[in-house]
Amino acid sequence: MSPTAPASARAATYDELLALARAGGLGPDPAGLRISVAFTTRQAVRHEGRGTGYRNEVLSLRLAEAVGSCAVEPGALPDGAVEDCVGADVARLLGHPLPPVRVAALDAYLMHVTPHTPENGARPVALPAGTSLEKSRVRAEAVTGLLGLPPGSTVLVVGVVNSLLEALRSRGLRYIPCDLKGGVTEWGEPVVTDALAAAGRCDALLVSGMTLGNGTFEPLREHALRHDKQLVMFAQTGSAVLPRFLGHGVSAVCAEPYPFFWLDGGPGTVHRYRAGRPGGAR
Template identity: 40%
Template sequence: MKTVDDLLSAVLGGELGPDPAGLTATSVFWVHHGTRLAGGGVTYLNQYVLTRVGASFGGCAFEAGEIGPEICEEASGSPLATLLREAPRPLAMAALDAYLAAVRPHRDAADAEPVPLPAGPPEVRAVARDTAVAGLLDIPPGAKVALIGVVNPLVAAIRERGGEPLLCDFNLRTTQWGDPVSRDMHEVLDAADAVVATGMTLSNGTFDTVLARCRERDVPLIVYAQSGSAVARAFLGAGVTALSAEPFPFSQFSAEPTTLYRYRAATQREKGGS
């Protein structure tokens, strides 16, 4: 599969598991929240739409105003295939994520490395999460690392690994240290030795572009995903080099220990990447 639409077609065709027409999106819910870490000058505003299918959840972030909370009443109880075909893209991605997570839960995946995130305040949990993401980077000192979807602790974690961050975000203009953040994804993709991209690229439709460019340039692509973590996993070894998958409930929604799952493509596992 080369694109997300290819994956969606395979699921709708029953090629990867049960026919989604026979599954129900029991619950659809919508979350809007803000976060400002201690010492930070940025308030992160995030919106998620989430879908439950049986024992699994799927989630996808979206831009403000793209989906309203009324979607919860409209979509809850829908056949999953209906959401995959007809829902706004973020909800369709959440439904696809839920389906793939139900077929192969992260907790049961033999190729997943569970990484426990400690109990504690947001600052502790954010640093632990972003350190785990940066640990998937296998780069020499001074390597240029495109970060598409900027969060300050991850910028710091990339620097601690010896990387030089090239930053891109649609909403953020500078980091807490004053680093400039570009809006031009192609600018950083074309200059990078490695790419780290948020799962939100699945929501805004740029994932296929990032994936294709990394394939063309033969540079590693690491995806860190709360949004569509099981969707991104489907491209592991087919453009995605490594993945940090964080299923719901996400780390920022709990002060208790939770688990994220790290995956590496077979070639990277054989190299013994950290």
């Protein structure tokens, strides 16, 4: 069977999806489900042979067998946020004042309702054991392989990952790197900070799921939908959320639930989804 988006009630926007989940329109009543474990993962990395590194901080919530996650800027999560989530019912967290908590709670809930299985439209891609750089490059190939573009096309990359930029170059694609932190890439290329302003100069968008937590996802989804551009999401944040937008501006998702590739050297799995297949996004 060809992979498709998970079947669900229709929701065209993130806010609509959040409201449907709170109302129990996507599965069991979230008021009757509680978060058993909440935790943050902090890491700093500089791959061997690379001149620059980066830091990550991720909030994760466990609901039964599922873990939902949302990345945040390091240090941005207030003290006490983790403790506030433990033992809380999912409905309350879906209305939490902190956007990353809402995203992680929705991700955990949807992971619980529609896990990454072939029946729900996921196509698994194995990540072999290896160094952090080796695993990063394999993941980058899985992500960039979801783009259907001729050589010479330009891709807006929102959330700069050097391995993704390498993989795009190997496919003969140009790119505009974008990140709220700005700066330069490993190769000295300037990083723009306004994704929407740069989107008009690009043929397709390759976007981090982290945009769900910082509020920049919806404008990019709307741009892709309005201009009929490919929007491919690489998602550690919201890996179970973003497949719900296939056919609503999102063309493909490479979903990577916790634990992420950078956490250990053993084998792992990412899950690819595409829109426009038989029985596709609903």
